[in-house]
Amino acid sequence: MDAMAQAALWFWLPVALIPLGIWIFLSSKESLQRRMGQAMALLGLTGVVLSPWTVPESPSIAAGHLVGFLIGPAALLLAGLYLVAFSGNVAVGKLPKSDRRLGVMAFLIGFVWFTGMHWWNLTPSLDGEVNRYWLVFWPTFLLLLTCLCSASALSLRVIGDRRTKESNVLWFVSGFVFSLIVLAMTIDGSAVDAASFRYHLWLAGADLLGTAVGFAIAVLVFGGVIMLHERSLEEPPSVHPPTPKEFEHVAAIVSANIGGEESE
Missing domain, CATH: 1.10.287 (Helix Hairpins)
Structure with missing residues (x-):
């Protein structure tokens, strides 16, 4: 073969x-x-x-190699987010409040694990070189995480109902992740230097910006097509008012179903 x-x-x-x-x-x-x-x-x-x-x-095994490295911290992050989200102020599927501490601990361990893959000797390496997909994933993950946290915090503050505490937590997470980005741009990691991180960070920013612009254009085009289609439709014909004969027919049906003998 x-x-x-x-x-x-x-x-x-x-x-x-x-x-x-x-x-x-x-x-x-x-x-x-x-x-x-x-x-x-x-x-x-x-x-x-x-x-x-x-x-x-x-050459495709680099993706599988990176997935193997990401399973552990990603599982901890997702489990932590699930426990924190559903142990709070939710209407359905609520978990005990004691699970929130466990969720926070799992999230922190997963995030520290991710951080160690940049600054400690946990960087995904294949054949003596840093996995090229890791160079793309790490700055994209940090940039996307801080953007999502900021957008979620702003949404909770603007349209949320009594969500000030959750909004403040998301602002803190966004600021913390942004500080990690600044540190990675200035301090070399164990296998990835600051210059390489900055280069891939700009590429990640361009990718995310292009994705956001493309998504916005797709939404606008879809909305425009729907609007033009609805404008092209003819107005439905108006219904004529009932005739006296139809009124008599309706009155007969009503009297036959709800009528009764008057009490003496």
């Missing part, structure tokens, strides 16, 4: 199984199909993580 076929079998096929399994899990109502979707997604994720050993000569 040639290298291209091996990469398709041991890397790209597992990659395709992940969204397929998630789609089956979310769209199916039967428990058997949902379990099948979970198994497919888990099998695909396992195949991607194992790709550095199954197809070590393929």
Whole structure:
């Protein structure tokens, strides 16, 4: 089997199984199909993580290598956010308040883990070099996180109801992440220097800005098409008022259903 076929079998096929399994899990109502979707997604994720050993000569394994490094801290971050979000002031699916401390601890451990992948000896390296996808992921993650936290904090302050505390927490997280960006731009990491981080940070900013502009244009175009389509529609014909014969027919039906003998 040639290298291209091996990469398709041991890397790209597992990659395709992940969204397929998630789609089956979310769209199916039967428990058997949902379990099948979970198994497919888990099998695909396992195949991607194992790709550095199954197809070590393929250049695509850098993505699987990075996914393997990100599973641990990402799981802690997501679990922490879930526990913090659903142990607070929510209407449905509320968790005990004691879970909030556990969620905060999990989030902090996951974030410190991510930070250690830049400043400590935890940087994802492949064949003696820093994983090129990590150079793209890390500045993009920090920049996107601070933007999302700032936007969420502003939204809670403007349209939220009694969400001042949550808004302040998000402002603090946004400021903390922004301070990490400034530190990474000025202080070299264990394997990535400040100049390289700044270079990829500007690229990440351009990518996010382009994505935001493209999304805004898509929304405007969609809204414009809907507006033009509605304007092109003819007004529906007006309904003529009921005739006396129709009034008599309605009165007969009403009297037959709700009428009764008068009490003496």
